Amino acid sequence: MRKRNVWPVIIAAIALIVTITMTSCNKDNQDPTGTAHVNMYLTDAPADYDAVYIDVQSIEIISDAGTTTHTLLRPGVYDLLKFNSGVDTLMISEDLSPRTVSQIRLILGENNSVVVDGVSYPLSTPSAQTSGLKLNVHYTFEAGISYNLWMDFDASQSIVEQGNGDYTLKPVIRIFTAAESGAIAGNMFPLGAAFHVSAITATDTFGTSINADGSFLIGGLVDGSYDVKFSAVAGFTDITVPGVLVTNGSVTQIGEIIIPL
DSSP states (O other): OOOOOOOOOOHHHHTTOOOOEEOOSBTTSOOSSSSEEEEEEEEEEOOSSSEEEEEEEEEEEEETTEEEEEEEEEEEEEEGGGSOTTOOEEEEEEEEOSEEEEEEEEEEOSOOEEEETTEEEEEEOTTTTTTOEEEEEEEEEOTTOEEEEEEEEEHHHHEEEOTTSOEEEOOOEEEEOSTTOEEEEEEEESTTSEEEEEEEOSSOEEEEEOOTTSEEEEEEEOSEEEEEEEEEOTTSOOEEEEEEEEOTTSEEEEEEEEOOO
């Protein structure tokens, strides 16, 4: 079995606490109704596995209006590794009464697994089938406004290999909106010369795989400067583009990057 490049799971991530303050996503897209429209998407950062299958059945929203349960547009098993480099999937799209939300819970089914070197292993998910995967948040849905939220499920940090060969899910999930985050996009050439691209700061690293056509998109980035590193395949050399500036609400295009021999 090849060596796993699984990053350590920090205590805050194990506790599944994500604290953000969200403002409205589309205040220009207002309507006269007394409800807020909420779209919730699932996306992922890549991981060194063949597949990561998560059985998502529903989403619970805990707010000052009580707890409401929302059935997914497509309940069932999702391969997280299919959703990266700007690819996502719509989980729920609903009109909700105005409310202030304190927690979101993902309720999982029993069909969770990880595929390593072609072999499938059950993925243990303590308490996820009952109390759910808990995300502590703080934001307010206002009437007449449409909100788009992305749940970024970091598979590389979320799966822990136990000493006995078993695997456990300890999710690391970020929630972000287009209004409060930005992105970096571009293309690399020659095709196939690099397999991964990362946006790096002094305190954190965000990354994605590169599409077959050479394009990539790293989303969910806050305002700031990032060094963009391309991890090359054998025969080519890693390259870093320093000081790429990101602004909330926009996509920074860095054009075509040539991977050197």
